[in-house]
Amino acid sequence: MNFDWQGRYDGDEALYQRIFQKVKSGTQxxxxxxxxFALQGFAVDEGVKRNKGRVGASKAPDVIRKNMANFPVVQADFNLLDFGNLECxxxxxxxxxxxxxxxxxDILKSGGKSIGLGGGxxxxxxxxxxxxxxxxxxxIGIINFDAHFDNREPENxxxxxxxxxxxxxxxxxxNSLHxxxxxxxxxxxxxxxxHQLGMNYILAEELFFENLPRLYIEVNRFLESIDVLYVTICMDVFNVAIAPGVSAAAYNGIFADPAFMSLYRHILASQKLKALDVAEVNPEFDIQERTARLAACLVNEVFMV
Structure with missing residues (x-):
């Protein structure tokens, strides 16, 4: 673990603890x-570069960590091991x-839950x-929060x-739901x-509060059909007002409003969840670390289930 986890110190008792006080260095x-929970930073944006996007996401993992550090610990048995960053x-x-x-x-075979901080x-x-x-x-089922399908064929x-x-x-x-x-x-x-690959999807325009009952049915049907779940969040799914620091800004993206958060928390509550990551945070284009802060909040949600 290379990152120096720091935050506001209120005391060592359980009621006062924050995440930075519970992180341990992962060595084995x-x-x-x-x-x-086992955390890795994927300090890589070579794929963004190849995809002609705005590079800079390789610098994101430690910025996200910084924004995670002060969140309160709410689960008595919470343990987080940080295995540092992997580079390209x-x-x-x-x-x-x-x-x-x-x-x-190795993380999953040991019984841990894998958390990834991208990177592209x-x-x-x-x-x-x-x-x-x-x-x-x-x-294996994948739920992908993203504005894009990411189903291009590789060039060359x-x-x-x-x-x-x-x-x-x-x-x-x-087996995926986008x-x-x-x-x-x-x-x-x-x-x-x-359609050819059988990718299920929910359009951004369908994600509103009155439509939640139908979306719950669709999500539940997907969760029932799989054995284990991996959730990945591309931060460019969100509106540029709350996520300006991404590789491809979305001016009509979704918001982290009650409708989104209700659906997101419902997914995280699944006992089948084994892995989660956030991607495409680009600190070079972020404003007041809004995107990194939102990414940190979304990761923190899984620690609260």
Whole structure:
């Protein structure tokens, strides 16, 4: 663990504790106990670069950590191990993804829950690959909060931040539900690919309070159909007013309003949840660390279940 976790100190008693007081340095995955959270930073944006996006997301993990540090601890048995950041050397994205996947597999086999801080959304293929190594016979479901499908075919054989779900589909049946998809952010080809690959989706325009009963039914149907769950959040799903620091800003993105938070918390409450990450936080374009703060809040929600 390279990051120096610091925050407001009110005391050591359980009622006063904040997250920074409970983080331990992760050195060996064998130290993980059942139910522990294991955190890794994916300090990589080579996939964003290849996808012609705004680079800078590789600097995000520690900024997100800083914004996580002061949240109160609300669960008595809360334990968080920080295994530091994984980087991409010499532009070798594939090696970085493989290394992250190996770590995820070790975390899950030890009984922990995997938390990833991106980095670009190329973290998706890495995180999923780790789950597949840990649960080779399970039906893995992915819920992706994103404005984009990320189902492009690799150009010249090179994966990017936008190819993750296409890559996953090439390895077997894809079980995914995409929430927050924007009509104006995906070409007809990408919608067609989504249909061909069996990608379920909820458009951004469908995410409003009065529509929650129908959305709960759709989410529940998906959760019932899988064995284990991985949730990934691309921060460009949110409106640029609350998430300006992303690789592709969304001027009509969704908000973290009661409708979104109700649905999100419902998903996190699933006993099948094994892994979660946030991606595409770009500190170079952030304002007052709004995007990093929102990402930290979304990660913190899983610690409160």
């Amino acid at each position: 995955f064998s130290d993980i106990k059942e139910g522990d 050397l010499d532009g070798n994205l594939e090696l970085a993804q493989d290394n992250f996947a190996e770590n995820v597999s 959304h190329e973290i998706t293929f890495a995180h999923y690959s780790g789950m597949r190594k840990a649960f080779p016979d399970a039906k 054989g090179l994966a990017t931040s936008g190819t993750g779900f296409w890559q996953i589909a090439q390895e077997g049946v894809l 929430i927050g998809i924007q009509r104006n952010s995906n070409t007809l080809k990408l919608f067609d690919t989504a």
